[in-house]
Amino acid sequence: MSENRDVQLELGRTPLVIGGRDFHAVTEMVSSVVERRKWPIGWYIAFTISAGGLGLLGAMIGWLFYKGVGVWGVNNPVGWGYAIINFVFWVGIGHAGTLISAILYLFRQRWRTSINRFAEAMTIFAVICALVFPGIHVGRPWLAWWLFPLPYPQNMWPNFRSPLLWDVFAVGTYFTVSLLFWYVGLIPDIATIRDRATTKIRRVLYGFFALGWRGSHRHWHRYEVAYMILAALATPLVLSVHSVVSFDFATSQLPGWHTTIFPPYFVAGAIFSGFAMVLTLMIPCRTIFGMQDLVTMRHLENMCRILLATGMMVGYAYSIEFFIAWYGGNPYERFAFINRAFGPYAWGYWTMVSCNVLSPQIFWFRWARRNIGVMFVISIFVNIGMWFERFVIVVSSLSRDFLPAAWAYYRPTWVDIATFVGSFGLFMTLFLLFIRFLPMMAMAEIKGVMPEAHPHHGPDPAERRGTDLGGPTLQPAGALGRGREQ
Amino acid sequence: MSVAENRVATDKPSFFGYLVEFDNVDSLIHAAEKVRDAGYTNWDAHTPFPVHGMDRAMGIRYTKLPLVILGGGLTGLGGALLMQWWMNAVNYPYIISGKPFWSIPANIPVMFELTVLFSALTTVFGMLAFNKLPQWRHGVFSSARFARATDDRFFISVEATDPKFDAKKTADFLAGLGGSEVEALED
Numbered sequence: 001m002s003e004n005r006d007v008q009l010e011l012g013r014t015p016l017v018i019g020g021r022d023f024h025a026v027t028e029m030v031s032s033v034v035e036r037r038k039w040p041i042g043w044y045i046a047f048t049i050s051a052g053g054l055g056l057l058g059a060m061i062g063w064l065f066y067k068g069v070g071v072w073g074v075n076n077p078v079g080w081g082y083a084i085i086n087f088v089f090w091v092g093i094g095h096a097g098t099l100i101s102a103i104l105y106l107f108r109q110r111w112r113t114s115i116n117r118f119a120e121a122m123t124i125f126a127v128i129c130a131l132v133f134p135g136i137h138v139g140r141p142w143l144a145w146w147l148f149p150l151p152y153p154q155n156m157w158p159n160f161r162s163p164l165l166w167d168v169f170a171v172g173t174y175f176t177v178s179l180l181f182w183y184v185g186l187i188p189d190i191a192t193i194r195d196r197a198t199t200k201i202r203r204v205l206y207g208f209f210a211l212g213w214r215g216s217h218r219h220w221h222r223y224e225v226a227y228m229i230l231a232a233l234a235t236p237l238v239l240s241v242h243s244v245v246s247f248d249f250a251t252s253q254l255p256g257w258h259t260t261i262f263p264p265y266f267v268a269g270a271i272f273s274g275f276a277m278v279l280t281l282m283i284p285c286r287t288i289f290g291m292q293d294l295v296t297m298r299h300l301e302n303m304c305r306i307l308l309a310t311g312m313m314v315g316y317a318y319s320i321e322f323f324i325a326w327y328g329g330n331p332y333e334r335f336a337f338i339n340r341a342f343g344p345y346a347w348g349y350w351t352m353v354s355c356n357v358l359s360p361q362i363f364w365f366r367w368a369r370r371n372i373g374v375m376f377v378i379s380i381f382v383n384i385g386m387w388f389e390r391f392v393i394v395v396s397s398l399s400r401d402f403l404p405a406a407w408a409y410y411r412p413t414w415v416d417i418a419t420f421v422g423s424f425g426l427f428m429t430l431f432l433l434f435i436r437f438l439p440m441m442a443m444a445e446i447k448g449v450m451p452e453a454h455p456h457h458g459p460d461p462a463e464r465r466g467t468d469l470g471g472p473t474l475q476p477a478g479a480l481g482r483g484r485e486q
Numbered sequence: 487m488s489v490a491e492n493r494v495a496t497d498k499p500s501f502f503g504y505l506v507e508f509d510n511v512d513s514l515i516h517a518a519e520k521v522r523d524a525g526y527t528n529w530d531a532h533t534p535f536p537v538h539g540m541d542r543a544m545g546i547r548y549t550k551l552p553l554v555i556l557g558g559g560l561t562g563l564g565g566a567l568l569m570q571w572w573m574n575a576v577n578y579p580y581i582i583s584g585k586p587f588w589s590i591p592a593n594i595p596v597m598f599e600l601t602v603l604f605s606a607l608t609t610v611f612g613m614l615a616f617n618k619l620p621q622w623r624h625g626v627f628s629s630a631r632f633a634r635a636t637d638d639r640f641f642i643s644v645e646a647t648d649p650k651f652d653a654k655k656t657a658d659f660l661a662g663l664g665g666s667e668v669e670a671l672e673d
Binding site (some may be wrong): 023220 | 511515532533534536544551553556570576578580592596599602603606609610612614619620621626627633634642
């Protein structure tokens with residue numbers, strides 16, 4: 001009966017679904033968003049702006065391919081500029097999605113259920129944005145297939161000892177597994193939308209992607225096993241992805257990059273930035289679509305706590321880097337870090353520290369964790385701070401390495417900046433299409449954590465049969481279970 | 487009326503089985519236990535979410551899926567190892583920083599990633615294959631109220647192909663389970 005004990009523990013706190021909702025109300029609440037005939041004007045405005053951003057990205061990529069990488073600000077020695085910064089930024093954002101969907105699932109953190117779909121979608125779209133940059137960064141997209149171990153015309157194979165090739169495998173696997181995980185989670189919910197469809201085209205389209213799901217328990221049995229195994233596979237995968245991304249830096253000889261702390265430091269930062277992005281997206285969606293009963297204050301408060309914890313982890317990593325630079329006794333290393341904090345890119349460094357380490361400290365206060373405005377602002381700060389973290393790591397280390405004669409200051413061009421802005425257009429366009437056409441919360445999973453979903457909870461079945469079947473829920477969810485445990 | 491006779495009656499839709507509806511998890515589980523104990527094999531429960539305790543109530547044995555996934559994962563691992571060995575140590579050996587042509591540590595990241603990739607693909611496609619999905623046509627969809635199986639209702643269906651199936655006796659048996667009235671399904 002450990003299952004029941006879990007439920008009871010959950011009930012001791014604020015219930016995960018509030019407002020006295022029953023199963024049907026959950027279906028109604030989530031599906032009605034997808035089924036709206038008229039969409040709020042705000043969606044159209046947001047979509048127009050995002051599609052404009054996507055167009056900007058397309059134009060900038062076209063310009064890059066036409067003119068070559070000279071349109072970017074990269075120079076010698078800063079040969080890695082915005083492209084790698086944006087790549088690491090977007091991959092990192094994806095990580096919170098997998099953390100919520102896989103790691104919290106394995107730890108039986110049931111509060112994840114109403115935010116996991118959302119976060120997984122964010123993962124996939126963020127990884128798509130990330131994949132754009134390595135694809136375009138040499139300005140010769142017709143050679144992009146050289147990334148893969150395909151027989152080259154020169155009869156050469158890629159070098160498997162290079163972390164850049166590991167990245168191809170890590171990010172490619174990450175994208176595929178995230179997509180599968182997301183789709184598997186979606187199948188029962190797409191079936192719900194199919195069964196509620198009123199037009200033929202919806203029935204056919206959703207019916208196709210529901211794969212004929214009929215809620216069979218024999219299917220559910222294998223489905224649950226498969227879902228758990230996917231979560232167990234995704235957990236080490238997500239840790240490996242940002243570790244491999246950090247190897248791109250850590251295996252080089254450059255002071256400021258050549259540190260063993262990079263893999264865990266990058267993973268913590270990735271989760272930190274991803275959670276910030278989940279909050280940034282979730283807060284407006286929750287309000288616009290009236291989902292306050294499914295994404296409760298408790299969910300938001302938990303996310304704020306994770307921001308606080310991971311924010312301090314990156315803060316710890318920043319300080320350990322300095323400690324090792326001093327303790328390691330390498331003069332180049334020591335110079336790289338003094339230069340990082342007080343050199344020409346000090347503005348970037350202190351922006352990073354204030355946004356990532358100082359700003360989340362406000363979440364020590366309960367009122368801040370329960371104030372929508374505060375969390376929204378802090379989540380934006382963290383997004384900015386984490387972008388600057390990658391900027392600082394890439395640019396400050398490269399611009400001043402061993403020989404002062406080789407130093408140079410890096411400035412992005414307008415094309416760099418417009419490409420980065422355009423990648424947000426791509427991200428938001430995909431995201432807005434997602435909330436328009438797919439159920440943004442995992443209905444089947446939310447129903448599964450409601451007290452009525454567990455046998456021997458709530459009123460006796462005989463009693464319950466007398467009540468109106470379609471009526472409101474029998475009791476406020478929080479009142480159930482506590483005293484009735486056998 | 488046997489199933490075979492019914493199938494012969496060509497242009498009419500054939501008889502698929504019976505469907506009975508429940509409005510809560512407890513009645514469903516108790517009913518499933520009774521169907522299991524009555525010795526039916528070709529039957530199913532349909533629920534909007536996975537109901538815990540149903541595996542035992544239905545007598546479902548644990549799936550073999552994990553074994554298949556292990557096979558998929560080992561294929562990925564072995565494939566990655568072979569690929570890297572053949573490409574970088576045999577077919578085109580690279581001389582880079584005086585390192586050995588063939589060393590496992592440098593190959594571990596790709597081995598790990600391909601193990602995960604192959605396992606995940608096996609998990610999803612194996613799960614679908616074991617479940618015989620996609621299957622867009624099924625007898626239970628002939629019931630109008632079955633649409634609520636993905637919303638808030640619980641169903642038990644017994645197929646006419648079950649060896650213990652008898653049009654009259656099974657209908658009576660299902661009617662006594664405490665659910666709604668029994669509905670006949672067409673294929």
